[in-house]
Amino acid sequence: MVVIAAHNPDGEVRKNSSAGGVFSILARNVIEQGGKVYGVGFNSRWSVVHKRISSVENLSELRGSKYVFSDINTTAALIDADLKSGKKVLFTGTPCQVAAIRKRFGENDNLLLVEVVCHGAPEAKYWERYINELCENRGMTRDDIASINFRDKSTGWKGYSFTVVFKNGSVFTQPASKNLYMRAFLRDYTLRKACFRCPFKYPDGSKADVTLGDFWGIENLAPQIDNNLGTTIVIARTENGKCCINMIDKEGCFTLEQVSQYNPAITHPASQPLKYETFIREADACENIIGLFDKYAGIKRLESLKDFARRILSRIKK
Ligand SMILES: Cc1cc2nc3c(=O)[nH]c(=O)nc-3n(C[C@H](O)[C@H](O)[C@H](O)COP(=O)(O)OP(=O)(O)OC[C@H]3O[C@@H](n4cnc5c(N)ncnc54)[C@H](O)[C@@H]3O)c2cc1C
Ligand code: SF4
Secondary structure, eight states, X not given: OEEEEEOOSOXXXXXXXXXXXXXHHHHHHHHHTTOEEEEEEEOTTSOEEEEEEOSGGGGGGTOSOOOSOOBOTTHHHHHHHHHHTTOOEEEEEOHHHHXXXXXXXXXXXXXXXXXXXXXXOBOXXXXXXXXXXXXXXXXXXXXXXXXXXXXXXXXXXXXXXXXXXXXXXXXXXXXXTTOHHHHHHHTTSSBOGGGGGOOOOTTTSOOOSEEEEEOTTHHHHOGGGOOSSOOEEEEEOSHHHHHHGGGSOOSEEEOHHHHHTTOGGGTOOOOOOTTHHHHHHHHHHOSOHHHXXXXXXXXXXXXXXXXXXXXXXXXXXX
16 A cells, blocks of 8 residues: 655646645546546536546546535446446546445456545535525525535635635635534534445555545644645555556655544544434424524534634734
């Protein structure tokens, strides 16, 4: 196993990627060899789906994490046809989706399986309700949306924001630490139940050739490369994976133990919140999902007082 830190040398691609943009380096290489890339994007209704991409220009549709369990649909049948016609294929997804593709196609030199480090993925039904309500509260519909970014880095890689831009030019943007969809996700209420017993963790569970994640803990492990623009941690697990990451300029080599101490999702499933079952029962019965996210994961009085104190302190320091 090889564990490296890296980023995309193209600053624009790095900015539009969740971490350092290494996914785009691997994907470009496959497309330039005439191959196909499968990954997660939005459809025309802003639902989260797996897509097949054939050109470097369209790779932007897959760039960036969408924190929703994607609809994988007919992807396996399309991969089958691509492999049978001798094309190279790169498939990216969560570790459980990658394991399902590995089970179907086995080891194949033309198939590169790339997973994201996965702390858990929210059920699509929560995303569908959230985005509907967000639009309705602004007197708009999903057709009025121009773009959605779960990892808007204009406020920095570590302090990223959730941003929706509407076609009329209005913008909804909040730091992820304050956005209720992201808070319910990061506090594990909206995760699929299977995520709490995820068997696809390192060191033994992964079935991928390559794993990509955020290099959280960079300020402790490699402060010399920490510039808050985003760095990807890349784990090559198989010979195919090691061969593919040769083309990437590495900024440092690490051990699995070093990186997982700051990124527990690499090795451990999330813990089920005590009130998870009550949350899902209430979610099925309630009309207002944003209100429910607020009830279970909203900013509580103590947290907002701490936040206020932090902001005052940072102003005094300036
Ligand atoms: C649900 C989810 C949970 C995650 N949890 C963690 C975590 O706990 N710790 C961590 O370090 N990293 C996590 N990540 C991964 C991280 O956010 C970055 O995707 C990863 O670091 C790669 O970044 P990049 O800059 O190299 O490329 P990017 O351009 O950001 O990578 C995009 C890649 O992510 C894939 N992708 C996007 N949305 C989804 C989705 N819904 N399901 C499956 N694949 C998707 C795309 O197909 C593409 O391959 C998570 C990602 C997702 C989708
Ligand atoms: S945590 Fe495991 S089961 Fe849940 S989406 Fe991620 S890989 Fe799949």
